[in-house]
Amino acid sequence: MGCDGGTIPKRHELVKGPKKVEKIDKNAELVARWYYCTLSQEKLKRPIVTCELGRLYNKDAVIEFLLDKSPDKPHADSAAHIKSIKNVIELNLSENPAWTGDKGNTKGDMYDEQRAQFICPVVGLEMNGKHRFCVLRRCGCVFSERALKEIKTDVCHKCGANFMDDEVILLNGDKDEVEELRKKMEERRLRAKMEKKSKKTKSAESTNVYGQTEEVSGPSGVANENKANSRDKISFVSSTESTVESGSSEKTASSSSSSAAKRPFSTTDKKSEAYKSIFTSHSSAKRTKDQSSNWVTHTAYYF
Known part of the structure; x- marks a missing residue:
């Protein structure tokens, strides 16, 4: 069962003391930040991007x-x-001419002697984590913080694009610097949302005003309205005249038809004797046998 051979346990084996805080290797942390992707934990390779x-x-x-x-x-x-x-910015990096890749050193202490793949194009400092580097949001060019402080200008040293102090983002900063960048990011996004809403409201107001200008007219609109009213009046008068004329014509036609219907047929009493003598029904057409000669041929209406 133990302790039967005269073994004596020591104090650290019986009493549990406080746990030792594990210290993070700074070199390993630098390698993890500057040589590997934060998301996939793979080696950084072009194209490389950075967040806000x-x-x-x-x-x-x-x-x-x-x-x-x-x-x-x-x-x-x-x-x-x-x-x-x-929300990410593609980095415009400058190659390090002294970088030999992964073939240069394969030992376990390669962190101390490994050269960086990229450098600052102004000062020549290597981008290995020992120096602070910044990126410009507008163009994506990367410079060391020392270069931006020594050469104070609002023009990019590499591409010549203009930039402001608020557009400079520090790469791989500490916790306090990351919190400051987070606040700036939230303010920037909130400002972008407000501008987008204001643009939408302005566009809606402009469309409404355009529609109102078509309906509510100014001096030229009044003239147009007067012209339209005069045209309407003329059309109304012409229509009324046409209706009156049509009504009068209908009345005359109806009166003529009614008078024609009511007019009695003309009697033969009012006709002259010469007109009456044309017809066989006249008394002059009726002759006796004594009055008529032999050679005269009478018509079928002879009585």
């Missing part, structure tokens, strides 16, 4: 994260603030 908090990512990893935002993915919290590809 100054963290470095591979662009392919960000696109895959945006296509599949499942919470089960590892390190998904580090990119939760990235809502679209517009």
Whole structure:
């Protein structure tokens, strides 16, 4: 069962003391920040992008994260603030001519002697985590903080684009600096939302005003309205005249038809004797046998 051979336990084996705080290796932390993607934990390779908090990512990893935002993915919290590809900035980096790649050193202490792949194009400092680097939001060019402080200007040293102090983002800053960048990011997004809403309201107001200007007329509109009213009046008068004329014509036609219907047939009493003698019914056409000669041929109406 133990302790039968005269073994004596020591104090640290019986009494549990406080746990020792594990110290983070600074070199390993620098390598993790500046040489590996924050999201996929793979080595950084072009194209490299950064978020508004100054963290470095591979662009392919960000696109895959945006296509599949499942919470089960590892390190998904580090990119939760990235809502679209517009929230990241592609870095315009300068190559280090002294960088030999992964073939230079394969020992375990390679962190101390490893050279960075990118450098500052102004001062020449290597981008290995020992020096502070910044990126410009407008153009994506990367410079060391020392270069921006020594050469104070509002024009990019590499591409010549204009920039402001608020558009400078510190890469891989500490916690306090990340919190400041987060506040600026929230303010910037809120400002963008307000501007978008104001543009929508302005466009809606402009459309309403345009419609009202068509309905509510000014001096030219009054003239147009007068012209339209005069045209309406003329058309109304002409229509009334036509209706009156049609009514009068209908009345005359109806009166003529009624008079024709009421007019009695003319009697033969009013006709002259010469007119009456044309017809066989006249008394002159009726002759006796004595009055008529032999050679006269009488008609069928002879009585």
